[in-house]
Amino acid sequence: MSEQIIIEIQGVEKRFGSFVAVSDLNLTLKEGEFFSLLGPSGCGKTTALRIIAGFQDHEEGEVRIDGRTMGEVPANKRPTNMVFQSYAIFPHLNVGDNVGFGLRKSKLSRKEIKDRVAEALEMVELGGLQDRKANELSGGQRQRVALARALVMRPKVLLLDEPLSALDKNLREAMQLEMRRLQQKLGITFVMVTHDQYEAMTMSDRIGVMFAGQLKQVDKPEVLYSQPCNREVASFIGGMNFLDAEVMAENSETLEVTVQGFGQMTIGVNPNVQVHDKELLVGVRPEQLEISAEKPEGYDACVQGEVSDVAFYGESVHYYVRIDGLPESIAVAVPNYFHTVDHSRGDTVWLGAQSASVIDLGKRETLGGDK
Amino acid sequence: MAGVLRSDTGKGLILSAPATLYVGLLVAVPLCILVAYSFWTQTYVEIDRTLTWANYQEAFTDPLVRHLIIRSVAIAGAVTLATVCLAYPVAYFIAFRTKKKTLWLLLITIPFWSSYLLRVFSWKLILGFNGVMNSALISLGLIQEPLTFLLYNEFAVVLTLAHAWAPFAILPIYVSLQKIDRSLLEAATDLGCSKLERFVRVTLPLTVPGIIAACLIIFIPTVGDYVTPALVGGSQGKMVANLIQVQFGAANNWPLGATLSLLAMLSVACVAILFVVAVTALGRRIR
Secondary structure: OOOOEEEEEEEEEEEEOOEEEEEEEEEEEEOOOEEEEEOOOOOOHHHHHHHHHOOOOOOEEEEEEOOEEOOOOOHHHOOEEEEOOOOOOOOOOEHHHHHOOOHHHOOOOHHHHHHHHHHHHHHOOOOOOOOOEHHHOOHHHHHHHHHHHHHOOOOOEEEEEOOOOOOOHHHHHHHHHHHHHHHHHHOOEEEEEEOOHHHHHHHOOEEEEEEOOEEEEEEOHHHHHHOOOOHHHHHHOOOOEEEEEEEEEEOOOEEEEEEOOOEEEEEEOOOOOOOOOOEEEEEEOHHHOEEEOOOOOOOOEEEEEEEEEEEEOOOEEEEEEEOOOOOOOEEEEEEOOOOOOOOOOOOEEEEEEOHHHEEEEEEOOOOOOOO | OHHHHHOHHHHHHHHHHHHHHHHHHHHHHHHHHHHHHHOOEEEOOEEEOOOOOHHHHHHHHOHHHHHHHHHHHHHHHHHHHHHHHHHHHHHHHHHHHOOOHHHHHHHHHHHHHOOHHHHHHHHHHHHOOOOHHHHHHHHOOOOOOOOOOOOOOHHHHHHHHHHHHHHHHHHHHHHHHHOOOHHHHHHHHHOOOOHHHHHHHHHHHHOHHHHHHHHHHHHHHHHOOOHHHHHHOOOOOOOHHHHHHHHHOOOOOHHHHHHHHHHHHHHHHHHHHHHHHHHHHHHHHOO
16 A cells, blocks of 8 residues: 555535535545445445445535546546446346456457456456356356456546445355455555445455444544444444443543443543543443453452343353443453353353453434434 | 146146137137138139139239338338337436336327327328418418328328337337346446447347337337328328238138238248347347
8 A cells, every 4th residue: 555645535515405415525545545434324425435436426525536636527537447236247248248348448459358358357266257148147256247347447446335245144254355355466446335344344444434424433443443433433333332431530641530330440532532521431342341250350340240131142152231320231242262151141240341441432422413 | 637726837727728718719710711711712702712822823923912012011111110219219218317207108108098090090180281281381481382292102101100109119118228227327337438338338238128029019010000001191102901901802802812911921020030130139249
């Protein structure tokens, strides 16, 4: 990944009637980056992608790709190519003609087109399937053809609209790794839209999280996970226990807080949070809590509760623990090391938390309520 | 027996039985009678049932028959071409450019609420010597004398039939346009196609089935049409069906009429098959 900027989006706004689909979108993407726009359906992420592709006009703001302002440039003249959610394989053409569709317009000779199509098909591991008819392809193969058809154009930016959502789980996971490898090999900027947090996290260099038309946070996956900027982002990425806390004292790096149920702790200030109230919201990931029958040693805060539910996930076991004075049960995830489920419903257990794993989430707000 | 009735094949047979019977009795049987007649001879009031090739010999040697069959196929071809070319933009408009699809489809069928004969006749009123068209042009001062080339020729037949058959072309083309996944069009644009290239390379090939259906629906019945040529065709607009009608009517020569019918049918079938093969092959060549 170079430092060269490939896409610059400044203050883009798109309204459908009175509905604001994308509001004040600002984003800068670097060349060779794998970027994901993550958010629930209807959050405006696909509209944002279509604005970059040129399929959607926008009211305000500017999109620059590779240094050129895209304002008047129609979709067919933009240095971008797209993998559609439905793959949009031309049903009247075979695989080779589908992949070569965009090249026929170029000044390349028949032989060059043939070679580039063959090369692109090799790249997506469909070598030699040029003559296969479009309706004879499996879902995974269609996805690969769509990818090859876009990549054969050698775009500056490849746009992917939920590219894996139509595939079953195993195939999807295999394709995630494969697409990531392909992207790193080619060094092309990928911009992917997805609602699947795991897909976004496993594939992307950076993720932008969108809610209700607004880009809430843009960060590396690990930062999004450890320092989400608010409750919405925290709840969309991974599991999270939310707790009310009260700020007793603060300095530039730490906050003295009293966390509901857990008591007094000193936690780090989250640099992504903008406003700190005295009334604070904190979060703790289920996998970062300790659960045991005896009071655990060496934890910054411990609290006793009763197991209300147990869910076995295979790779881990989730316990839900009721604690007096807390409105909701606390979820604890324990890796399944020894094929044992140690606690059952009704057991009295201890929870232990390290202050380093308690995340400052800024002011309390109801979900979706901030504007 | 009960097992057979419950099986898929049994159910299929039962469900298709009424249609099979209907087609069998009302198409296959008359067709056989027609074939039989074509080998017989008319003697004033009776039919001579000795088998003979005489009718076919007469049909093939008479230049009038050849001329009329060719003219019928040509007129039907012209009608088909004109109708499909006019219908495609309408179907395109309904499928892609309007949200009030139902309203437009309803509007298109409105001419069908009046009788076919009435619609043909109204064209006669429009195109006639003292018709709407001529009176309008004269009162506008554009012409001094009424135009005589409007009515009673091939042009009038093509115009009248194209109008009558328009909805039959619009509907199948509309359906095939409507079926096109919109993301295919975006994909074509994304891969660099202008709107025209996109139409030629994606939309048109994907509507080939609709175009073929429209062509066959119009071409086949039009070849055998005799009401329109009789009313607006004049002498140069006469078609093979008019000759057939005469054989079964005034000329009282049913065997020759049957022979002509079969020949007309045969030529329609040949042209239609050739057309489908050619268009399908052409559609495959677009890449």
